[in-house]
Amino acid sequence: MKKRIGSALLGGLLMGAMALTMAACSSTPASTESGGTDSAGGATAAVVGTVTASGSSALLPLAEDAAEYFKQDNPDVSITLNAGGSGTGLRQVADGAVDIGNSDIAAEERLEADEAAQLVDHRVCVVTMAPIVNASLYEQGVTNLTKQQLQDIFTGVITNWSEVGGPDQNIVLITRPSTSGTRALFQEYALDGKEEITSSLETDDSGTLLQSVADNEGAIGYVALSYLVNNTSVAPVAVDGVEPTLENTYNGTYPVWGYEHMYTKGEPTGAVKAYLDFIQSEEYGARMEELGYGVTSKMTVSRE
């Protein structure tokens, strides 16, 4: 059914384009027709094909949103997106099981060197990780932590909020599994590589972490900014006086961020290329920021 509607649309567009070109032949002023044929040409160039992707759960909401927008212009492309974790995504794209492998982590860190060399990296966006605390804790004065304090908290040296200017309340650490890309990023840039204490509470995904921090008064955790859009039960904490925002990430003052990668095996073609180009387009960039992801091209600093 869907397919039939799609081909009917395509047929309609083709006929429209033909009508326009015929009109162009008959009329003389060049400027108006060239505009007409251009837009028609853009529509008929709608790509056809399939895109499959799997991997990072942090990147999935963005990939889904982009797919939805992309399909409005390209109704004949079928896009299948799966989570499963960065490791799975990289493995599957290297094996050719999916077209795109989503990952928080550079391929070189998870795959054999010869496998990683076959993959092409597309840094589709930037994620900023923010330490978050329970909203009531924020109101009671925990609004800023130095890097040293963050490290002491996550390594279990500091165990009570009163030691960092908060209320007399035990600190409850809420964290992510050691294979999580979010954790890897936070550990590298916020904790300067220090290992988190093992007695912290682990949660499967950022959504659950958010819930746990909201439910426990003394809780601290960390999530990507995209999870904080429209959330009032938890509050992001400044690191060394710098608020975790997209602006501060762009200008390089806020340190805890990383690229989100979409890997393809070899240079992408057809529908896959169109989809990747769309995500990285300026047109979609505004929407991306609305969702809490950073646009790679706006970064004034870079890594690697």
Add this chain to the structure above:
Amino acid sequence: MEKKHLFWKEHFWRILITACGLFMILLTLGIGAFLAYKGLGTFTTYGHSVWEFFFSSDWDPADNTEGGGTVGAAVYLVGSLSTCFLGLLLALPFSLAAAIFLSEIAPPWSEKFFRPAVELFVGIPSIIYGWMGLTILVPVIRDLFGLDHGFSVLAAGIVLAVMIFPTITTVAADALRAVPKDYRRAAYGLGATRWQVIWQVVLPAARPGVFTGIILGLCRAFGEAMAVAMVIGRARQFPDSILSPTTSLTTAIASDMGGAMDGGEYSTALWTMALVLFGLSLLFILLIHLVSRKGGKSHGRA
């Protein structure tokens, strides 16, 4: 014509059913072999000792194929065992009482009502138990004991107890009901009270069946990942009381398998955990057979 008909009747269905049976056996063996193939890599490819895996709590496998990390899974094992046995301890009195009630005390007409009610429990998806545990149990435990958070062995034990209660109850009730009426009549004839009949005649006679129920319940508890993961807190530490958080084998597999690199030391160690779980359920099944065979013998003598 007649002969052909007989062929269908005699051979075709027999072959089909034999094939299905063999397929099941092959499938089980296949799963076991696959788990062994994947899981034994921790000891063969990455050269860790079995001792380290079972008795060390130093868990830091490298997430790459070079290895060199540590794979001490003792915390996960202790977490699984402690939550399961706590769950069993909590569920057992209730299950036995409910089974006795169902088979001995409840009037026959009420069976139509009680049995489906208990069986309904078995069908409830575990995620629902987990979610309810997370929203009701965890905050209650936190407030009741004045803790920082309610994620604990106790919460996991209670959730598991609720989950395995119906399994034990239905199997045990069936076993009790299968005890011949003559036993009861004979005991009553000797002047025994109802309590004496239940405790000294019916329960001992049904013992193998009751044990089967207990072990099946324990199997379910060991295999449960989702519900436990949601309330156990997943802190990689030995629980120092039933109020402290810990983690478990199934939880670790569920949360880490996606991010771990396939074939790397980390994911191989997770496969080893899966192999251990498979081995444990195999052990439990063997126990069931042992128990029911023994029970059968004493039954014969009696």
